[in-house]
Amino acid sequence: MTLQFNVLAQDGQARKGRITTPRGSFTTPCFMPVGTRAAVRTLDTSDLEALNPPVVLANTYHLMMRPGPEVVEQMGGVHGFTGWSGHVLTDSGGYQVFSLDPKVDDDGATFRSTYDGTSHRFTAERVVDVQLQLGSDIQMVLDVCPPSEAPATVQRQTVDRTADWAVRARRRFLEVEGHNAGANQFGIVQGGTDPALRAESAARTVEVGFDGYAVGGLSVGESPGQMMVALAATAPLLPQDQPRYFMGLGDPIGLLECVALGVDMFDCVLPTRLARHGTALTWEGRLNLGNSSLANDDRPVDPHFPASPAARYSRAYLRHLFNVDEPSAARMLTLHNVAWLLALMEEAQDAIATGTLDRLIAKTAEAWG
Amino acid sequence: MTLQFNVLAQDGQARKGRITTPRGSFTTPCFMPVGTRAAVRTLDTSDLEALNPPVVLANTYHLMMRPGPEVVEQMGGVHGFTGWSGHVLTDSGGYQVFSLDPKVDDDGATFRSTYDGTSHRFTAERVVDVQLQLGSDIQMVLDVCPPSEAPATVQRQTVDRTADWAVRARRRFLEVEGHNAGANQFGIVQGGTDPALRAESAARTVEVGFDGYAVGGLSVGESPGQMMVALAATAPLLPQDQPRYFMGLGDPIGLLECVALGVDMFDCVLPTRLARHGTALTWEGRLNLGNSSLANDDRPVDPHFPASPAARYSRAYLRHLFNVDEPSAARMLTLHNVAWLLALMEEAQDAIATGTLDRLIAKTAEAWG
Numbered sequence: 001m002t003l004q005f006n007v008l009a010q011d012g013q014a015r016k017g018r019i020t021t022p023r024g025s026f027t028t029p030c031f032m033p034v035g036t037r038a039a040v041r042t043l044d045t046s047d048l049e050a051l052n053p054p055v056v057l058a059n060t061y062h063l064m065m066r067p068g069p070e071v072v073e074q075m076g077g078v079h080g081f082t083g084w085s086g087h088v089l090t091d092s093g094g095y096q097v098f099s100l101d102p103k104v105d106d107d108g109a110t111f112r113s114t115y116d117g118t119s120h121r122f123t124a125e126r127v128v129d130v131q132l133q134l135g136s137d138i139q140m141v142l143d144v145c146p147p148s149e150a151p152a153t154v155q156r157q158t159v160d161r162t163a164d165w166a167v168r169a170r171r172r173f174l175e176v177e178g179h180n181a182g183a184n185q186f187g188i189v190q191g192g193t194d195p196a197l198r199a200e201s202a203a204r205t206v207e208v209g210f211d212g213y214a215v216g217g218l219s220v221g222e223s224p225g226q227m228m229v230a231l232a233a234t235a236p237l238l239p240q241d242q243p244r245y246f247m248g249l250g251d252p253i254g255l256l257e258c259v260a261l262g263v264d265m266f267d268c269v270l271p272t273r274l275a276r277h278g279t280a281l282t283w284e285g286r287l288n289l290g291n292s293s294l295a296n297d298d299r300p301v302d303p304h305f306p307a308s309p310a311a312r313y314s315r316a317y318l319r320h321l322f323n324v325d326e327p328s329a330a331r332m333l334t335l336h337n338v339a340w341l342l343a344l345m346e347e348a349q350d351a352i353a354t355g356t357l358d359r360l361i362a363k364t365a366e367a368w369g
Numbered sequence: 370m371t372l373q374f375n376v377l378a379q380d381g382q383a384r385k386g387r388i389t390t391p392r393g394s395f396t397t398p399c400f401m402p403v404g405t406r407a408a409v410r411t412l413d414t415s416d417l418e419a420l421n422p423p424v425v426l427a428n429t430y431h432l433m434m435r436p437g438p439e440v441v442e443q444m445g446g447v448h449g450f451t452g453w454s455g456h457v458l459t460d461s462g463g464y465q466v467f468s469l470d471p472k473v474d475d476d477g478a479t480f481r482s483t484y485d486g487t488s489h490r491f492t493a494e495r496v497v498d499v500q501l502q503l504g505s506d507i508q509m510v511l512d513v514c515p516p517s518e519a520p521a522t523v524q525r526q527t528v529d530r531t532a533d534w535a536v537r538a539r540r541r542f543l544e545v546e547g548h549n550a551g552a553n554q555f556g557i558v559q560g561g562t563d564p565a566l567r568a569e570s571a572a573r574t575v576e577v578g579f580d581g582y583a584v585g586g587l588s589v590g591e592s593p594g595q596m597m598v599a600l601a602a603t604a605p606l607l608p609q610d611q612p613r614y615f616m617g618l619g620d621p622i623g624l625l626e627c628v629a630l631g632v633d634m635f636d637c638v639l640p641t642r643l644a645r646h647g648t649a650l651t652w653e654g655r656l657n658l659g660n661s662s663l664a665n666d667d668r669p670v671d672p673h674f675p676a677s678p679a680a681r682y683s684r685a686y687l688r689h690l691f692n693v694d695e696p697s698a699a700r701m702l703t704l705h706n707v708a709w710l711l712a713l714m715e716e717a718q719d720a721i722a723t724g725t726l727d728r729l730i731a732k733t734a735e736a737w738g
Binding site for chain 2 (some may be wrong): 007041042043044045046047062066067071074075076081082083251295296298312313314316321322323324326327328330331332335364
């Protein structure tokens with residue numbers, strides 16, 4: 001059985017859906033926290049089980065470097081290694097590799113490890129194989145990730161190479177019977193901020209035929225307006241009956257705006273990174289625990305989110321913990337921020353079902369605009 | 370009501386006992402984890418509740434500097450601030466202050482804050498007042514803490530000054546009706562490694578009349594043999610019907626040896642500090658997760674301690690988390706190490722009740738000797 005996607009409700013282009021794989025099922029639109037090195041930073045697997053996210057990400061590049069795919073495979077894949085029994089999606093590591101000034105040719109990319117300087121090579125096929133070793137439920141193809149300011153000729157080459165690698169990755173995945181291992185594979189649409197190039201990339205990716213489709217190469221430095229135009233040119237061209245995943249977006253308004261354009265899945269380090277810097281997501285916008293006005297504030301981080309895993313602690317206490325570098329502070333805010341985004345996505349699901357997504361966007365914009 | 374101590378069983382000089390205060394009761398001998406800045410490093414209050422230690426320490430010096438005793442008092446004391454409803458013992462901060470090269474006179478000690486360089490003064494009375502603001506169940510007097518290599522003249526002066534400050538601290542505590550606030554106050558015996566000076570200090574401290582007695586100034590650099598001789602000269606002179614607290618000891622064999630000499634309470638940063646450096650307490654001795662032989666080890670940290678809060682994770686996974694600097698690794702090992710020492714103390718209680726403490730010491734020495 002491959003991945004199934006059922007649309008449960010629609011509100012304009014927005015869809016509430018259900019994704020089912022051999023591992024189980026979850027409701028969309030959804031936010032997926034990022035566990036780069038087989039752990040969401042500051043959290044352990046029991047914490048994740050309490051948060052109950054639909055999917056957790058892990059990163060192929062980082063796990064290939066440490067502890068190595070053989071170790072993860074021997075320990076039962078990411079699931080056996082971590083004890084997490086929910087869905088795991090592995091990013092291909094392309095984004096990381098392309099940030100390392102790699103030598104790229106038509107066949108793949110050669111780069112030096114940030115861990116120990118050793119040389120490694122990623123190809124479309126190799127990345128499929130490693131992700132099967134990692135045992136993820138959803139794996140991503142290797143794509144070319146250009147900087148947002150890349151010129152048109154580079155974006156053109158990016159789309160061509162990404163399309164070529166998509167064909168090879170899919171062939172490899174089906175050859176090694178990835179589906180039989182319970183795995184699914186998503187293609188990735190590139191094309192920068194050029195609507196025509198986006199449309200071409202979408203068509204060429206869909207032609208290959210994947211279990212779902214991601215929009216990559218956005219939220220990388222372009223303006224919010226450019227991002228939305230590029231997404232609007234892409235989403236309608238992706239199959240209605242398959243999931244759509246916007247890579248690397250996590251700000252509350254951005255999420256809902258993309259949901260309105262028909263996106264089903266999101267990931268981002270934003271909630272966890274902000275948490276480690278002492279910033280909480282709240283219905284009053286960002287709350288910085290460094291603010292001295294919180295020194296005697298006995299309210300919880302977000303009084304409008306009583307279900308927060310950090311709700312038992314006052315702002316004053318959490319501020320103190322940050323001030324004196326207690327590691328528990330970052331963990332508490334990470335739990336809060338992830339829970340807050342998961343709850344926002346549940347609100348979005350409900351809003352789509354009741355045809356009130358616009359109202360939720362307005363409410364969110366009021367707090368975050 | 371002041372603190373009550375009931376001896377439930379004896380095995381030689383070792384006692385199994387029960388301490389009752391207005392907050393509740395707990396069984397001794399016991400280990401008390403250290404929450405210096407109103408948190409045990411890497412843990413939050415929910416973690417502590419799961420570990421269920423009899424008492425948690427907090428430090429007067431550190432909380433006076435950050436966030437300040439007024440803030441803690443406004444938030445309901447350490448209990449209200451942290452949400453921890455079990456026993457809290459506050460160290461006087463003398464140990465910290467005497468490590469800061471203070472100007473000491475008969476009246477008190479003046480020192481500069483390690484946080485911002487500002488000047489502060491500790492006196493016997495001031496430290497009582499601050500600990501009442503912190504709302505601890507057991508507070509410690511301000512004592513003089515000399516280095517272990519201090520000459521005899523300094524140890525002599527230490528005992529005299531500590532005895533003088535004990536009188537003043539007790540007077541202050543009773544004047545401000547500390548007992549009515551549910552608080553209890555422990556005196557501290559000094560005297561270095563000189564048995565005669567220890568005996569004198571014990572007698573002078575007991576003469577003041579406290580709710581319990583601590584042995585300070587040991588486990589600060591002297592040899593284990595010197596430490597045991599000094600303790601043996603002290604413990605029998607302390608009241609049989611009151612608790613005895615050995616400050617700053619946490620190694621498994623040392624704990625049990627001191628239990629055998631009649632000590633009831635211990636605290637130490639050892640289990641939490643070792644954890645943050647990747648070292649686990651186990652029934653096979655210290656286990657260093659940096660050891661490369663653990664890369665594929667699918668056993669839990671201590672196979673002989675299935676109740677460990679980290680038992681669900683393999684050594685391989687925890688080693689990986691340490692290797693890639695995931696903060697959850699230190700938290701998992703902290704949970705494990707504290708739980709391991711709490712369990713050891715429960716074993717000691719059972720061994721005393723059944724007259725088998727010697728056997729437990731032999732078993733522990735086999736793993737740790």
